[in-house]
Amino acid sequence: xxxxxxxxxxxxxxxxxxxxxxxxxxxxxxxxxxxxxxxxxxxxxxxxxxxxxxxxxxxxxxxxxxxxxxxxxxxxxxxxxxxxxxxxxxxxxxxxxxxxxxxxxxxxxxxxxxxxxxxxxxxxxxxxxxxxxxxxxxxxxxxxxxxxxxxxxxxxxxxxxxxxxxxxxxxxxxxxxxxxxxxxxxxxxxxxxxxxxxxxxxxxxxxxxxxxxxxxxxxxxxxxxxxxxxxxxxxxxxxxxxxxxxxxxxxxxxxxxxxxxxxxxxxxxxxxxxxxxxxxxxxxxxxxxxxxxxxxxxxxxxxxxxxxxxxxxxxxxxxxxxxxxxxxxxxxx
Numbered sequence: 001x002x003x004x005x006x007x008x009x010x011x012x013x014x015x016x017x018x019x020x021x022x023x024x025x026x027x028x029x030x031x032x033x034x035x036x037x038x039x040x041x042x043x044x045x046x047x048x049x050x051x052x053x054x055x056x057x058x059x060x061x062x063x064x065x066x067x068x069x070x071x072x073x074x075x076x077x078x079x080x081x082x083x084x085x086x087x088x089x090x091x092x093x094x095x096x097x098x099x100x101x102x103x104x105x106x107x108x109x110x111x112x113x114x115x116x117x118x119x120x121x122x123x124x125x126x127x128x129x130x131x132x133x134x135x136x137x138x139x140x141x142x143x144x145x146x147x148x149x150x151x152x153x154x155x156x157x158x159x160x161x162x163x164x165x166x167x168x169x170x171x172x173x174x175x176x177x178x179x180x181x182x183x184x185x186x187x188x189x190x191x192x193x194x195x196x197x198x199x200x201x202x203x204x205x206x207x208x209x210x211x212x213x214x215x216x217x218x219x220x221x222x223x224x225x226x227x228x229x230x231x232x233x234x235x236x237x238x239x240x241x242x243x244x245x246x247x248x249x250x251x252x253x254x255x256x257x258x259x260x261x262x263x264x265x266x267x268x269x270x271x272x273x274x275x276x277x278x279x280x281x282x283x284x285x286x287x288x289x290x291x292x293x294x295x296x297x298x299x300x301x302x303x304x305x306x307x308x309x310x311x312x313x314x315x316x317x318x319x320x321x322x323x324x325x326x327x328x329x330x331x332x333x
Contacts, residue, residue, distance in 0.1 A: 005245065007297035008205065008305035009290070010054040010082065010146065011042065011255040012123060015061050018088040019258075019269055022126070034266055035061060038257050039070035043077055045260065045283060049290050052078045053255075054302040056123045056146075059086030059107025062114045075115045080301040082146070083107050083119035090126025092133060100136045108140070121302050123147050127184075127207070131196060131320040138200040144306040145194070146252065148206045150187040151214045188316065189214065190249035191309050195317040203306055203315070207254045210240045211247035218254035219289055223274045226285050233285070237292055245296070252305065253293060260286055 015035050020028035046053060055074050061067055074081055085092065086107035095103065104122070112118045122137050124147035137145055189211045194202045209216050217240040226233035244251050262279040263270035277285075293299060300308070309315070 004296065004298045005250045006300050006305050006308055007250060007293050008054065008252045008302045009051065009255065009293070009299050010056060010123070010252065010302050011257075012056045012084060012125075013039070013058060013061065014084075014088065014125075014257060015058065016266065016268060018058060018125070019272065021088065022090055031060075031064070032268065033061070033064065033067070034257070034261070035064075035067050036070060037265070038261065039067070039074070042257070042260060043070075043073060043079075045287065046079075047077065049287055049294075051290060051294070051299050052080075052301055053299070054080040054082050054121065056082040056084035056121075057107075057111050057115075057119075058084045058088045058125075059103075059110040060088070062107075062110040068114050071111075071114045072116070075117045080121075080303050081111055081115050081117050081119055082121040082123060082302060083111060083142075084123055085125055086110070088125045090124075090128050092124050092128040093130040095130070095133070097132050097136065100130075100133050104133075104136055104140060120144070121146055121205075121306065134194050134202050134320065135196055135198055135200060138196065138202045142202065143303055143310075144203040144205050146205045146207065146302060148184065148187060148204060149209065149216065150184055150189055150206050151209045151216050152184070186321075187318070189244075189247070191252075191306075191315065193315040193317045195319050197319070201317070203310065204318075205252050205302060205306060205309070208244065208249060208251040210243050211249050212243070215240075219259045219286065220254075220256060220274065222289055223259060223277065223282065223285065227274065227277060230285070234288065234292060237289060241293070241296065250305070250309075251293075251297070252302070255286075 015033050017028045017031045017033065062071055083104065086103050108119055120143040122142055122145050127147055127149045129147040134145060189206065189209050191203065191205045194204050207218060217237060222233045222237055225236055258272060260282050262277050262282055263275040265279045269275055
């Protein structure tokens with residue numbers, strides 16, 4: 001390992017309609033979008049900071065003509081694209097093998113067609129995954145999966161979401177494990193290899209949480225703290241990074257569009273936590289957080305991180321343990 005540990009940075013390109021879909025707002029079928037505005041802004045912001053990251057793209061959005069130029073520029077400006085499913089449903093763990101295969105390939109083809117780059121990594125919406133999903137990814141020669149969030153706080157995050165952004169939303173079977181379960185905190189904070197029961201294997205790079213206590217520190221959590229105190233937010237980030245270094249964990253840091261946009265630019269999502277912060281303020285905090293990450297780490301794309309991990313000593317192996325089993329196709333929709 002080099003003196004400076006690596007830190008992979010990724011952004012889940014969740015569009016307006018996907019937030020509405022998770023919430024149960026039936027207007028999502030009209031596919032309202034902020035991507036033509038968001039993507040150029042995000043790319044410009046990253047250019048100013050001098051970072052290259054991974055954009056996990058939703059396949060449907062890659063098929064929309066008005067997104068084509070911005071989608072293509074992700075790659076032409078030096079970033080990586082990853083697969084974030086085709087329909088962005090946070091209950092992929094309920095999909096059958098046939099549904100998962102169709103979902104992965106359909107998104108993969110759409111993303112490759114518009115960007116010219118075949119995705120090498122996958123992240124499930126809402127940290128949704130199953131062993132069957134991992135098997136499909138391994139069979140399609142994916143370099144890594146990044147769908148897990150090892151934290152004990154998933155049920156609290158779900159309760160908070162239903163009380164705020166999800167107010168009035170029906171708690172359907174598909175949504176009962178939104179953001180995960182308490183047992184997710186038992187998985188490692190650092191990278192490891194899935195040892196699948198069919199004999200395949202796949203590298204897992206979790207969204208990093210603080211080793212030991214497993215508290216999240218991706219940017220959405222920093223924004224929550226920054227609404228109270230900027231010093232608290234960035235003190236928390238520096239502490240999390242210090243604990244990662246002591247534990248030998250190279251972080252993988254997660255971003256979302258709403259980390260850069262407030263209700264002044266996405267007024268339809270004013271109900272969402274943290275949207276009371278104006279866009280300009282969010283971008284100031286965003287730039288500061290990413291510069292802090294770069295102080296003692298070398299920021300890289302997810303694929304670069306995965307390749308470096310693979311080139312090192314043998315990884316710990318883990319058998320998939322607690323992902324819900326897939327159900328029949330009729331029940332998963």
